[in-house]
Amino acid sequence: MALGLPPLPPAPGSPAGRGAADVLAEEHRRLAALCAALAEPDLPPRRRRDLADVLAATATRHLSAEAQYLYPAVRSAVPDEGPALADREVAATRDLLAALRAGEGAEGKLRRHAYATADLLDRLAAVASAEDLVRLGNRIETAEEAAPTRPHPGTPATAPWNKITDPAIGLLDRLRDAVTGRPTRAEDLTRRYASRLF
Numbered sequence: 001m002a003l004g005l006p007p008l009p010p011a012p013g014s015p016a017g018r019g020a021a022d023v024l025a026e027e028h029r030r031l032a033a034l035c036a037a038l039a040e041p042d043l044p045p046r047r048r049r050d051l052a053d054v055l056a057a058t059a060t061r062h063l064s065a066e067a068q069y070l071y072p073a074v075r076s077a078v079p080d081e082g083p084a085l086a087d088r089e090v091a092a093t094r095d096l097l098a099a100l101r102a103g104e105g106a107e108g109k110l111r112r113h114a115y116a117t118a119d120l121l122d123r124l125a126a127v128a129s130a131e132d133l134v135r136l137g138n139r140i141e142t143a144e145e146a147a148p149t150r151p152h153p154g155t156p157a158t159a160p161w162n163k164i165t166d167p168a169i170g171l172l173d174r175l176r177d178a179v180t181g182r183p184t185r186a187e188d189l190t191r192r193y194a195s196r197l198f
Contacts, residue, residue: 020070020136021121027062028114034058034186035107050183050192056100057149057177057184059110063093064147064166065140070120072159073136078123085123089116090157097153149173149184 034055038048067090075086096113099106125133146167148155155169156162177184183192 017134017138017141019130019133020140021118021125021133023137023140024062024066024070024117024121027058028117030186031055031059031062031110032114035110039107047193050189052103054183054186054189055106056103056151057182058186059100059106060097060149060151061144061147063097063113064162064170065143066117067093067157068143068159068163068166069136069139070117070124073128074120074124077127078120079127082123085120089120092116094153094157097151100151101153146170149177149182 034051038051038055043051071086071089074089075082078085092109092113096106096109099109124136128136143163143166148166148170150173152169156165174184176182183189
């Protein structure tokens with residue numbers, strides 16, 4: 001069953017890009033590593049705050065991209081229960097964004113999210129072609145580049161509205177991050193702490 005995504009650019013051999021399962025599994029590992037780093041008991045307060053900012057930004061980008069592309073794909077392609085599964089994950093995403101915004105309780109919700117996403121991807125893989133899953137992976141990676149870096153649980157969470165609002169909010173978030181010097185990626189932390197002696 002086709003997911004209704006535009007065709008991939010011509011490429012010799014296999015489809016260009018990584019499948020959605022590979023993209024999202026890597027991101028879930030990255031989120032788990034950030035949660036583990038944040039759980040270290042002896043972190044200096046500034047480092048803890050910076051790690052929490054990177055976790056919130058990484059998770060927010062990830063959740064935005066899933067809401068824009070994964071959930072609509074599940075809704076349209078998974079027979080019978082696709083809409084109910086997508087609605088359940090939209091509600092869980094709002095709850096997770098609220099926890100990220102509050103700065104507490106997100107780690108357990110992120111673990112649940114990773115399991116739920118793996119289940120959705122298994123169901124999607126049963127009905128979609130490998131090429132469609134690569135298209136989906138490409139769209140997810142592209143959407144993350146323009147996604148918000150701060151949790152906004154009250155913004156539209158379903159297509160087509162989130163495909164319009166998330167990039168606009170993302171632009172404002174990135175401007176705010178640049179002005180305040182807020183780290184939003186693990187590489188930012190590496191640069192920030194590489195030259196420090198503490």
